Amino acid sequence: MTPAAELDYRQYLRTDMMPHILCPGCGHGIVLKAILRAVHRLGLPRDRLVFVSGIGCSSRIVGYVDFCTLHTTHGRPLTFATGLKLARPELHVVVVTGDGDGLAIGGNHLIHAARRNIGLTCLLLNNATYGMTGGQGAPTTPEGARTATAPDGEVEPAFDACRLVAGAGGTFVARGMTAAPVGLDDLIARALVHPGFAFVEILSDCPEYFGRYNALGHGPEMLEAQRRNVLSVDALLAEKRFVPGLATARGGVQPAVALGVLHEARRPEFSAALAAARAAAPPAERPAAPPATPVVAPAGVPAAPAPAEAPQCRVRLAGAGGQGIVLAGLLLAEAAVAAGRNATHAQAYGPESRGGASRAEVIVSDGEIDYPCVDRADLLLALSQEAYDRYAGEVRPGALVLVDADRVVPRPAEGVACHALPLGATATRVLGEALGANLVALGALVALSDVVTREALERAVAARRPGDSAERALLAVRAGFELVAAGRR
Amino acid sequence: MLLQGNEACARAAVDAGCRFYAGYPITPSSEIAERMAELLPPRGGVAVQMEDEIASLGAVLGASLAGRKAMTATSGPGFSLMQEHVGYAASTEIPCVVVDVMRAGPSTGLPTSPAQGDVMQARWGTHGDHPIVALAPASVAEVYELTVRAFNLAERYRTPVVLLWDEVIGHVRERVMLPDPASLALVERARPSEAPGAWRPYAANGQAVPAMADFGSGHRWHVTGLAHDERGYPTQDPAVVARLQARLHAKLARDRADVVLWEGVALDDAEVVVVAFGVSARAARRAVGLARRRGARVGLFRPRTLWPFPDREIADLAGRARALVVAEMNMGQIVGEVERAAAGRTPVTGRFRADGQPLAPEDVLDALAGAGVRGLA
Ligand code: SF4
Numbered sequence: 001m002t003p004a005a006e007l008d009y010r011q012y013l014r015t016d017m018m019p020h021i022l023c024p025g026c027g028h029g030i031v032l033k034a035i036l037r038a039v040h041r042l043g044l045p046r047d048r049l050v051f052v053s054g055i056g057c058s059s060r061i062v063g064y065v066d067f068c069t070l071h072t073t074h075g076r077p078l079t080f081a082t083g084l085k086l087a088r089p090e091l092h093v094v095v096v097t098g099d100g101d102g103l104a105i106g107g108n109h110l111i112h113a114a115r116r117n118i119g120l121t122c123l124l125l126n127n128a129t130y131g132m133t134g135g136q137g138a139p140t141t142p143e144g145a146r147t148a149t150a151p152d153g154e155v156e157p158a159f160d161a162c163r164l165v166a167g168a169g170g171t172f173v174a175r176g177m178t179a180a181p182v183g184l185d186d187l188i189a190r191a192l193v194h195p196g197f198a199f200v201e202i203l204s205d206c207p208e209y210f211g212r213y214n215a216l217g218h219g220p221e222m223l224e225a226q227r228r229n230v231l232s233v234d235a236l237l238a239e240k241r242f243v244p245g246l247a248t249a250r251g252g253v254q255p256a257v258a259l260g261v262l263h264e265a266r267r268p269e270f271s272a273a274l275a276a277a278r279a280a281a282p283p284a285e286r287p288a289a290p291p292a293t294p295v296v297a298p299a300g301v302p303a304a305p306a307p308a309e310a311p312q313c314r315v316r317l318a319g320a321g322g323q324g325i326v327l328a329g330l331l332l333a334e335a336a337v338a339a340g341r342n343a344t345h346a347q348a349y350g351p352e353s354r355g356g357a358s359r360a361e362v363i364v365s366d367g368e369i370d371y372p373c374v375d376r377a378d379l380l381l382a383l384s385q386e387a388y389d390r391y392a393g394e395v396r397p398g399a400l401v402l403v404d405a406d407r408v409v410p411r412p413a414e415g416v417a418c419h420a421l422p423l424g425a426t427a428t429r430v431l432g433e434a435l436g437a438n439l440v441a442l443g444a445l446v447a448l449s450d451v452v453t454r455e456a457l458e459r460a461v462a463a464r465r466p467g468d469s470a471e472r473a474l475l476a477v478r479a480g481f482e483l484v485a486a487g488r489r
Numbered sequence: 490m491l492l493q494g495n496e497a498c499a500r501a502a503v504d505a506g507c508r509f510y511a512g513y514p515i516t517p518s519s520e521i522a523e524r525m526a527e528l529l530p531p532r533g534g535v536a537v538q539m540e541d542e543i544a545s546l547g548a549v550l551g552a553s554l555a556g557r558k559a560m561t562a563t564s565g566p567g568f569s570l571m572q573e574h575v576g577y578a579a580s581t582e583i584p585c586v587v588v589d590v591m592r593a594g595p596s597t598g599l600p601t602s603p604a605q606g607d608v609m610q611a612r613w614g615t616h617g618d619h620p621i622v623a624l625a626p627a628s629v630a631e632v633y634e635l636t637v638r639a640f641n642l643a644e645r646y647r648t649p650v651v652l653l654w655d656e657v658i659g660h661v662r663e664r665v666m667l668p669d670p671a672s673l674a675l676v677e678r679a680r681p682s683e684a685p686g687a688w689r690p691y692a693a694n695g696q697a698v699p700a701m702a703d704f705g706s707g708h709r710w711h712v713t714g715l716a717h718d719e720r721g722y723p724t725q726d727p728a729v730v731a732r733l734q735a736r737l738h739a740k741l742a743r744d745r746a747d748v749v750l751w752e753g754v755a756l757d758d759a760e761v762v763v764v765a766f767g768v769s770a771r772a773a774r775r776a777v778g779l780a781r782r783r784g785a786r787v788g789l790f791r792p793r794t795l796w797p798f799p800d801r802e803i804a805d806l807a808g809r810a811r812a813l814v815v816a817e818m819n820m821g822q823i824v825g826e827v828e829r830a831a832a833g834r835t836p837v838t839g840r841f842r843a844d845g846q847p848l849a850p851e852d853v854l855d856a857l858a859g860a861g862v863r864g865l866a
Contacts, residue, residue: 006690013720016720016722017711017722046697047705047706047707047709048705048707050705052551060614061724063711063713063723066709067709068704068705068710069709069710069711069712070551070554070711070712071711071712071713071714071715072550073546073547073574073577073714076544076547076574078544079539079544079546079547079548079551080546080547080548080550080551080554081551082537082539082544082548082551083509083511083547083548083550083551083552083553083554083555083557083559084551084552084554084704085550085551086509086537086548086552087508087509087533087535087551087552087555087556087557087559088555088556088703088704088705090705091555091704092703095767108540108541108544109540109544109547111540112539112540112544119665121557153839211851217848238729271535274530277530277531278531281530282586309778309779311688330491330662332751333491333662334491337490337491337664343663343664344661344663344664345490345491345660345661345662346657346660346661346662347660348601349601369663369686370771370774370775370778371771371772371774371775371849371850372628372657372661372663372768372771373657373768373771373772373847374847375849375850375851462591468585
């Protein structure tokens with residue numbers, strides 16, 4: 001007697017969930033027993049075993065085993081399994097999926113699980129059809145086979161799941177079949193101990209639909225056909241054009257299927273690789289705990305009085321993407337906050353990463369800032385003609401407008417003080433490049449308006465070190481102060 | 490400290506005990522993924538970029554079952570993809586937090602522009618009847634506060650909690666004082682007190698929410714999106730299914746004040762009340778302040794919880810106010826809820842904006858004038 005024959009499967013089963021839903025002759029029950037024999041042989045601790053499945057007949061078998069079991073959505077078991085494994089790498093996570101679940105709707109997840117080499121065992125039960133929904137065509141249905149949705153025979157070529165997974169980077173790829181159940185134990189056991197993404201395609205049968213539609217007989221006949229159609233065992237990966245019994249019956253292609261371990265490789269498992277990357281990284285600085293101040297009042301707040309308006313200075317900075325508009329806005333807001341005032345900073349940008357229009361909006365106040373967007377500005381900086389044309393009209397009476405004299409031709413406007421200064425040219429003179437025009441402009445804007453003090457701005461610039469050099473940035477900002485002072489002289 | 494809304498979310502998540510993040514890049518939410526990738530590994534957490542948003546929420550649910558507090562963040566198109574798993578989480582009662590930083594839709598829409606068009610998606614995006622919580626902060630400080638709250642609600646009620654804010658709130662930087670994380674009141678899901686053999690995973694034992702065991706902890710149980718009995722086994726028994734549905738729907742109603750949050754501004758004597766959330770409420774706040782200074786008796790009701798909708802509070806206002814004005818950045822979503830709650834006791838009008846621009850205080854003033862408020866010009 002083999003140890004397998006002595007095994008009482010009931011110790012691993014939720015017998016109170018039985019009878020099971022599988023049809024007589026279905027191959028999936030053979031797979032379930034092979035899984036349990038492999039688990040038993042390895043002596044895996046059952047509290048550490050998690051079975052995850054998707055939707056379909058094959059996916060239902062996880063419900064019957066007495067481990068932690070997770071019956072997920074159609075095609076997605078690998079995504080849940082990835083989260084489980086990353087959260088608790090000590091778990092043995094086994095995914096049971098079908099050919100529709102794992103290769104059609106869930107095909108992308110299979111590719112990426114293999115690519116990451118996440119330490120899971122993925123068992124794909126391939127019966128070449130959708131059993132649960134009534135025998136429709138699957139990505140593994142061989143050409144010529146009849147299905148509920150291809151009554152004239154399937155015309156699409158079938159997927160080779162093993163080649164797919166090997167190509168995507170899976171580190172253990174094997175194929176077994178229900179007609180060779182003892183060999184299946186070995187393959188599953190090897191997959192269970194493999195430290196990485198282990199994939200076993202298991203050829204199973206659906207006599208209820210696939211067998212009936214293609215006149216392949218019942219369970220025993222289909223099993224017999226599997227045996228006849230083995231091309232090789234542990235051979236190199238063979239093209240899969242395999243339907244049990246079908247190809248010969250139609251006098252077409254010689255049936256051919258390779259069984260055994262088809263591909264094996266070693267590379268770091270994903271959660272281990274993440275841990276190693278962390279170990280190699282410099283230790284993180286933990287910021288000192290800030291004082292314990294509740295951020296806002298909790299729960300339903302009763303009727304509060306209407307806010308009194310504190311004076312606000314609304315600043316709009318506008319130009320082209322890449323001109324450092326957002327950074328200039330940030331520096332201004334940081335200068336205000338560091339000086340104990342309130343400020344908000346909002347930005348608007350187009351979908352492109354570079355170029356296009358760019359805009360930053362900063363509001364400085366000594367009170368609450370109710371609305372964080374600038375509708376009409378008190379201060380406008382325009383570093384491009386386009387920005388000027390767009391926003392020159394959206395200013396408040398008495399507004400101050402600053403433009404780069406070399407790029408913008410302003411129009412005279414009633415009640416608006418417009419200053420055209422050589423911002424880019426000054427940046428080129430001081431820094432040797434026009435790139436610092438945003439900082440020159442910021443210096444000039446602060447000198448003209450006193451929206452924050454010059455000292456506060458200098459401190460904010462020194463703290464942030466834009467362009468990785470506080471000295472150069474301060475040179476540019478001070479050149480902006482100077483431009484205004486020179487104009488006044 | 491000057492902090493961006495999306496950054497505040499990441500800070501709050503780790504402070505609330507989140508130790509797993511899975512996401513897929515999408516504007517205007519990507520800063521959350523980037524900050525989580527920085528913040529989680531040094532704290533023993535994991536941040537992973539998945540192949541799509543379906544996978545992201547799947548991984549989050551797997552991690553949550555393993556006992557971690559877990560979150561994902563996205564925007565409208567990604568939220569569309571996540572919907573099946575939102576329903577799965579609601580049915581199986583797996584705690585999770587899903588952030589949707591709303592951009593203008595439909596479809597790809599205006600990827601960098603703000604909108605508030607996903608309110609109904611948050612409620613009804615997944616198929617079937619299901620309970621859901623959605624919170625809508627209106628400032629950076631409140632993003633922090635409600636993100637912490639979202640984890641607490643997810644854990645306490647074993648439900649998906651959606652955080653909805655628009656691109657402006659996601660990207661605006663505001664001055665905030667963050668609390669000492671050690672001072673936060675945090676909630677952990679109830680874990681079973683029974684021995685593994687005696688525990689029935691979905692038996693609530695008189696409570697609204699059953700205890701939940703971490704996968705791998707010794708309690709072996711079955712989780713399925715099929716209708717299930719107290720053992721977690723699939724069932725088609727109408728009585729059992731009806732009981733499950735009833736409990737799922739009742740669990741958020743038990744402690745309504747814990748879930749339904751709101752703020753009122755100048756409501757006491759308000760004749761006309763603006764109802765607005767998120768950045769629209771900021772515009773409304775400005776408008777209400779301006780109108781009050783001009784002598785108009787107006788107020789603001791700001792839902793901080795969108796789902797379950799604060800309908801009792803609206804009903805109460807409808808009994809007192811002469812008119813309700815709903816201002817939102819979509820073609821009219823919460824206005825329907827307000828009308829339903831007002832039930833004809835007072836007229837409800839809407840001011841909608843769906844052009845990718847934030848609603849402005851002028852829009853609200855205009856709407857107030859339309860509702861008969863005088864002297865605003
Ligand atoms: S339909 Fe086919 S695959 Fe499904 S249980 Fe029946 S025989 Fe098995």
